Amino acid sequence: MADCQKHYHCVPVSEYRPLAAATVALAAVIIGVITGVFSVPPGGGIVAGILWILAVFDLCRYLHGGKLICHALNVCVIGRVAELIPVGADKSFPDTMDDDFTFNIVLSPHSSEETLSDVAADPNQGRFISRQAGPDSLGLGYEGVSVKFTDLERETEVLHCEVKGCRVHDVCIVLKVMSFPTAAAAAICSIPVIGWAACLIALAIVAVITLIAGGIVWAATHNGDLNDVLDPNSGFPGEANPETGLGGDIVLVRGDWVYDAGHEGWNEIHPVRYVQRLDNVPAEFHGAAPATPELVERFKREVLDPWCFEVGRTDDPLVIEAQGEPENSWHIHPSIDGCQEPVIVE
């Protein structure tokens, strides 16, 4: 199992830095070209090479979570699936480098007809779709995410959830590793005449290797592959009716609650580390009608708190330790493949 989500981590608001890669890469190319053509400034190829490495590393830093400002780690959210967005939907190259599977949820027990302010007033889960102070202090805008159900007048405010694919991480490995020979090639290029010839050959070799390796990795890690979907262990949550906004599976989602600066400005769960379908949530919490404060309170007591408590116990070090004990080492049934520690009498 690739377990892609482990490669992505949000940053505290104080450590957030916007992407500089494009500017640095442009500078690298300009310096590289000027140095190559005019042989000035001396050592310009080395500078261009270093800038190129910086651009690649900055891009990868950003894509690996530098763009995600943490609100809280490993939060537990329960909502109704409003919309599933398969891998690569509505994306074209090079945006298809992002192979995340994403979905949007209406926070439970709210209906698709409720406004942002209605849901934001929910004392238990409303904060997840509300503007937060951290990104505000950096002057980053907040637009929120919404889904349009055709029969409803207004758009429905939702919480965006991203299940990470590995492609960004894998392609970044290739780019980072290959940035060093590229820089070396740029340095060679800055040597007049001999360097120019060698440069062309070296750059061609590096480019071909990067393209081949990147292409293999790009294709191999594509999580939208039919085989991944057909994995018998995969989950297949159902989304709400696209016309009425009714229905949709209720899911429990765990992951980091972040502000994603890579979009227009919204909060999301990124990366999603855990999804469980909750099939036994009573119908009154399925959002058929706008939620009253009493219903919200009852949802917290009967669904949100018990579920989040039980799921949260999987992080308890004592539970993790107990799961490694011999008495819990069975996989079929304790009477079939359970084992016991021998009693030692001294």
Next chain:
Amino acid sequence: MEAFSRRIGALSRVFWSALKYLVLFHWLRELVELIHDLIGIFRRRKDLEEHRRGRDPRCLPKRCGGISPDVYRRADPLIYSQRYLREQGLAVTWDNPDIQLYRNGVAVSSSSLEAGTEYEIRAQIWNNSTDAPAVGLEVEFFFHDFGIGTAPIVIGSDVVTLPVKGAPGHPAFARSMWTTPNTPGHYCLKVQLNWADDANPRNNLGQENTNVGTASSPAVFRFPVRNDSAVRRLLRLTVDAYVPPEPIDCRQRPGKKRSDREHPELVLSKAFIPASEQAADWTLARLRHGPDAHPVPPGWIVEVNPNELELSAYEARDIDVSVTPPDGFLGQQAINVNAMHGTDLVGGVTLLVDAG
């Protein structure tokens, strides 16, 4: 100026991280991990070819929206489930280790129940998942007239919270009060776990079906066998003396690969094993719990009359089982009578024979 110096500071941090990446060979470690992951993906794709059967071929990524298993979790509530275990090639007992009856707080055997009396049925529920709990798990209780395949009557239901394996409160216990019918007799109990998104929905039904007889040369049992399906079926009755053996010493477990290597005849490559139990050492389980490992002991004579029944839809017929212990036997011996339709287990009883 301040913004510029911040940018320079940020780029210098990127520079140092790049230098560290190069000098400390992080690039090598990541490359090795990447190659390892890619090999894993190619292998997995090959394995998944085997799992395509039964899946909707139109289930394309843009239609289904599948969430990969490293993120999507399913609870696996389970109980000692005879039909499932038999499907996997194991012998079973109908003296269910997960179902226990109590009268006034004292454990009693399901084989010696009094008519018109209130009992508490307690079912022990396990979770085979280490990361997905089952909150609000519904547990239903039924009883049948003693026999095989007889129709169920609802006793009641309970709702429990089943934590993950290893957490406090695991296993969970479901309870239901039951007043036995006024007609004296033996009854079979059934416990059903209802959980929709279940990692293995086949291990959710447990039965308790025992009877005690004294061997007065021989011990004779008579009970009905019923065809609970809508078509005519030929049922074959088999007997064994399986009782779950003591758990193995943890230090002496051979490991799955070694078991498979040493007992290739017990590797059932065509048996469907749910993903939640792929890690189990099924070969060792078949070696220790297989019917061949638990025949009727030498000297015992068990006669089932008739040992084959052709029954119309929902038809029931009595069978006689006589059990003769060897001379001088003292104690109790369990004899399991299983009704098979082809290789499918239809039902069964555990007869406990007291002698001496």
